[in-house]
Amino acid sequence: MNAIPDAAATVTDVTMRYREHTALDGVTTSFATDGITGLLGRNGAGKTTLMQLLTGHRVPTRGRVQVLGADPYENDAVLQRICFVKEGQRYPDHFRVRDALSAAATLFPSWDEELARSLVADFELPARRQVNKLSRGMVSAVGITIGLASRAPVTLFDEPYLGLDAVARQLFYDRLIADYAENPRTIVLSTHLIEEISGLLEHVLLIDAGRVLLDSDAEDLRASAMTVTGRADRVAALGREHEMLSTETLAGSSRAVVRLSRPLDDGDLEARGLTGEPTPLQQLVITLSRHTAAAPAPDRAPDPRSADFEEVTR
Numbered sequence: 001m002n003a004i005p006d007a008a009a010t011v012t013d014v015t016m017r018y019r020e021h022t023a024l025d026g027v028t029t030s031f032a033t034d035g036i037t038g039l040l041g042r043n044g045a046g047k048t049t050l051m052q053l054l055t056g057h058r059v060p061t062r063g064r065v066q067v068l069g070a071d072p073y074e075n076d077a078v079l080q081r082i083c084f085v086k087e088g089q090r091y092p093d094h095f096r097v098r099d100a101l102s103a104a105a106t107l108f109p110s111w112d113e114e115l116a117r118s119l120v121a122d123f124e125l126p127a128r129r130q131v132n133k134l135s136r137g138m139v140s141a142v143g144i145t146i147g148l149a150s151r152a153p154v155t156l157f158d159e160p161y162l163g164l165d166a167v168a169r170q171l172f173y174d175r176l177i178a179d180y181a182e183n184p185r186t187i188v189l190s191t192h193l194i195e196e197i198s199g200l201l202e203h204v205l206l207i208d209a210g211r212v213l214l215d216s217d218a219e220d221l222r223a224s225a226m227t228v229t230g231r232a233d234r235v236a237a238l239g240r241e242h243e244m245l246s247t248e249t250l251a252g253s254s255r256a257v258v259r260l261s262r263p264l265d266d267g268d269l270e271a272r273g274l275t276g277e278p279t280p281l282q283q284l285v286i287t288l289s290r291h292t293a294a295a296p297a298p299d300r301a302p303d304p305r306s307a308d309f310e311e312v313t314r
């Protein structure tokens with residue numbers, strides 16, 4: 001897939017099987033040394049599994065994982081430069097917020113105490129309260145604080161904002177982008193809240209049923225598709241030159257998400273009696289996932305949790 005010359009992490013032809021279930025199937029990708037990648041995909045697509053491989057929590061059934069130049073599995077020199085903020089992270093029972101932060105400070109060589117303090121203040125975290133007495137959103141804020149203040153060269157956030165309200169999520173995005181601008185590093189963020197983070201992303205990796213569906217620079221991706229509206233016959237004519245990812249037709253008028261085989265400007269569209277607008281990233285991801293799901297691999301049953309995806313992203 002994408003070959004980044006001095007990537008921080010590369011995954012080469014990786015397959016991960018859990019007994020009879022294949023969670024990742026021949027995945028090849030890489031993550032830029034300085035870049036924010038959105039790891040997207042439906043429930044059960046394999047996002048967490050990929051992050052577990054990158055962080056040495058699992059060994060692939062087949063293939064090669066390299067992070068910061070080495071296999072991360074049981075490799076302390078690499079692992080202390082990786083921070084993995086897991087969905088639903090658990091902490092020892094007796095840990096107070098400040099214990100969790102002190103433990104993280106000893107773990108990560110690039111820990112920034114000042115940043116940690118300012119995040120604790122911004123998220124209004126009670127430093128002396130036990131973590132297991134915090135609300136769900138507050139526990140997420142502890143994870144986000146650790147992820148950002150770790151300043152780890154490779155930082156992965158797996159759905160980090162369970163229970164976080166919209167104001168706190170925006171705070172996370174603002175602090176992430178501000179800190180990243182001053183301290184660029186490799187950041188991978190898995191989420192279902194695609195539209196919320198689309199402005200942050202420099203790269204998009206979309207996984208579907210264990211396979212890479214899309215691995216693209218975010219700008220190129222935005223430029224690669226368009227939503228076109230007009231008379232059904234005119235939209236259909238456009239479909240002979242470009243790939244129609246989805247089309248809805250009502251009373252002789254169509255609206256289609258089109259993957260462009262060459263750039264189309266307003267003049268081109270006007271000449272065809274059509275109007276065009278950018279396709280939001282979330283819409284594009286949903287459309288691409290459905291487009292592929294229309295022809296599923298024969299050995300793959302849909303993940304039972306997948307029905308939630310559209311609800312969350314709609």
Ligand SMILES: Nc1ncnc2c1ncn2[C@@H]1O[C@H](COP(=O)(O)OP(=O)(O)OP(=O)(O)O)[C@@H](O)[C@H]1O
Nearest residue numbers: 018021023041042043044045046047048049050303
């Ligand atoms: N330990 C395990 N044993 C068996 N199957 C597993 C295990 N962990 C994950 N799987 C399966 O592998 C597939 C990929 O799971 P994974 O957690 O990587 O998906 P995900 O993209 O992170 O999903 P979500 O968005 O719901 O968190 C799923 O079908 C899941 O049921």
